């Protein structure tokens with residue numbers, strides 16, 4: 001690791017620890033993971049007693065490469081984004097995610113005050129985050145940390161996450177072409193459901209892994 005990388009790691013570590021502390025004060029079970037590999041191990045351990053595992057479609061989770069080991073362990077994987085799945089079947093998978101044993105997702109942003117901020121088009125991902133699954137694990141790479149309030153977190157999502165996601169998912173929105181949010185009124189607008197988890201939802205076992213690596217958008 002170069003000196004620059006060491007200093008960046010140190011700086012992010014302080015921020016990650018602060019986020020973990022804030023999340024803890026807000027009732028979440030929060031864990032600092034210095035590396036993505038440690039987050040991966042945490043998930044595989046926690047998945048041991050789960051039979052059905054839902055995936056929110058997160059690039060952060062995809063980056064941890066947990067799908068194959070979970071499949072090999074005989075888990076039923078609920079992945080609505082599987083290639084070629086017809087709409088009705090995708091919706092059926094999303095509904096089953098709402099009651100799965102373990103739901104794995106990223107977050108669009110986590111604030112330094114310990115709020116989880118997300119913006120969805122369908123709402124299935126955020127719904128599964130706050131009620132339904134027996135257990136939820138949220139993966140937050142260090143690039144998701146916002147040193148501000150929920151409004152600033154929403155700004156981050158619309159500046160940095162949604163435009164490239166719209167492009168990735170082939171949505172016909174202005175931001176998918178320009179890279180900038182214009183608060184569009186497009187029929188394909190992704191920004192339809194905004195959630196701010198200010199405290200742990202009362203009946204949801206939710207863990208947040210704060211990872212000192214860049215994960216997702």
Ligand code: SF4
Pocket residue numbers: 158162163166173174175176180181182183184185186188189190191
């Ligand atoms: S409001 Fe429209 S332009 Fe702005 S980020 Fe959302 S989809 Fe893109």
